[in-house]
Amino acid sequence: MAIKKYKPITPSLRTLRTIDYSELSKSRPVKGLTVSLKKTGGRNNQGKITMRGRGQGHKRLYRIIDHSRKEKFGVPATVKTLEYDPNRTAFIALLVYADGDKRYMIAPDALAVGDKVICAEKASIKPGNRIPLKSIPVGQLIHEVEVVLGEKNTVVRSAGTSAVLTSLDGEYAQVKLPSGEVRYVSKESFATLGQVSNGDHSLTCLGKAGRKRWLGKKGKVGGSQKNPVDHPHGGGEGHQPVGIRKGPKTPWGRPALGVKTRRNKVSDHFIARTRARSKK
Secondary structure, X not given: OOEEEOOOOOHHHHOOEEEOOOOOOOOOOOHHHEEEOOOOOOEOOOOOEOOOOEOOOOOOEEEOEOOOOHHXXXXXEEEEEEEOOOOOOOXXXXXXXXXXXXXXXXXXXXXXXXXXXXXXXXXXXXXXXXXXXXXXXXXXXXXXXXXXXXXXXXXXXXXXOOEEEEEOOOOEEEEEOOOOOEEXXXXXXXXXXXXXXXXXXXXXXXXOHHHHHHOOEXXXXXXXXXXXXXXXXXXXXXXXXXXXXXXXXXXXXXXXXXXXXXXXXXXXXXXXXOHHHHOO
16 A cells, blocks of 8 residues: 655645555445444543543444454455454455355455465465464564464554564474564464555554544643642643653653563563563
8 A cells, every 4th residue: 555645735734644545445344244332432430531532533333353263264265355444553354255254354465355365274375374383484474473372362463563483493483573572472373474464554644633533532731731739740830851860750650651561470481582682
């Protein structure tokens, strides 16, 4: 997909950059594969705001994505359409299986309408096929990795992202994630070949604050613009820095901006190389 620019007849169009969706299908999503989304505006059952910065936004239909595709193990499918999904940055593909069933999957880059894909123990090395890590060549780009064997949850699903299978030696396979972290994953875990579609998503520009509101996100007031009673960064004459001695804080006084928050010690032994070490 290419980046679309606009004639600057208004201030907001001057910097607006969007994705050219002309190659995607303009048909409505499959009704049986969608559910309605109820917006909360960041409020709980008492009407109190528990998540700041949320509100309004355009109404959406959620497309049910089959991330694991194991329910159709060994059944070939044909890509019928490539579609836009308002709930994610990547594009999605509508699959029609040989038995007539329809499912949505995250579309990898280079996938086209009419292509054949399959989830199987062994398959050809081409984008869209889903096979175990033990059957994938080392150095291959993959996404939708099944980090925990047997679970439907997968990682590496954002637009333009991909992981790399770096090693198959030993009991586990080693997968380098987009963050730079190298993680031990079972060789029996499945992954989809290729890179996630819509790689130009990072080059887009909203152009105005109103487009951010359409996405359901409200504006926020910075901590240094508030009073001392409202935020640890507040007070002072004019704009004041955060301060080095006490460091940046959240509105509730906890350390922020770069502080490690990971608490999942159960899976620490599955990390071969942390993302902090990878960036050095």
